[in-house]
Amino acid sequence: MDHFPSNWGKPRNENVDQYNTIPMHKSLPDGLSQSAYGPTTRTQQPLITGTSVIAFKYKDGIMMAADMLGSYGSLARFRDIQRLHPVGEKTIVGASGDLSDYQYIQHILDSVMTTEHCADDGHVLGTSNIYEYLWRVMYNRRSKFNPLWNSLIVGGIDKGERFLGYVDLRGTTYQTTTIATGFGSHLAQPILRKRVEGREDEITEEEAIAILEECMRVLFYRDARSLNKFQRGKITEAGLEISEPYSVSTEWGFAEGIRGYGA
Secondary structure, three states, X not given: OOOOHHHOOOOOOOOOOOOOOOOOEEEOOOOOEXXXXXXXXXXXXXOEEEOOEEEEEEOOEEEEEEEOXXXXXXXXXXXXXXXXXXXXXXXXXXXXXXHHHHHHHHHHHHHHHHHHHHHOOOOOOOHHHHHHHHHHHHHHHHHOOXXXXXXXXXXXXXXXXXXXXXXXXXXXXXXXXXXXXXXHHHHOHHHHHHHOOOOOOOOOHHHHHHHHHXXXXXXXXXXXXXXXXXXXXXXXXXXXXXXXXEOOOOOOHHHHHOOOOOO
């Protein structure tokens, strides 16, 4: 029996390759060949996805957070997905969107950092270098009509300065004080603009954590693809730190007065 669904319905010569371990090709009129697996295709929409990532500057550095849910459509499929990835000693990359594409991005970032380390030339890639590299990667894939279906936030300390930038699947980029992806751009961004923008040089770490948790609480209340289990990332001159998963307190008693809730 052929256990590979991609091969079902395709003819094969069992005398040559009984278990179909070698892809068979068919000749085309112009001398080209087409794999038995069919023509090359592109991802039309993300499959397993992660929702919002939020990040902002505060007095000592950058604060970032993302929950740990991987959604398969409306199904809460995976509940332990880490979407904050450390790159080097003072950079964190957070991602929304397709999780398999994010794993690919993690792989190429780790490869770049390994190559840089092996060069041993006294130079290290800073946050701005990683940001520009991701910008080129995302735009290159977009230009091939095979985009990586992610929205990325790159935060860190670069040459003593706080750095926070955004890159999406089209290669669109910008740098600012507060960034939120996914549903967070609608629900968390107004909170960040009100409580952070213009005050980023005076917000303490304790206040930054409180703002972060308020945003994650609102997202859990209002975003159907979120989870009350998230990680918090912090980048300062001393280095980076990604917390263990934790939750925030919630209150659902008010829902009893909402028409259409429950029975």
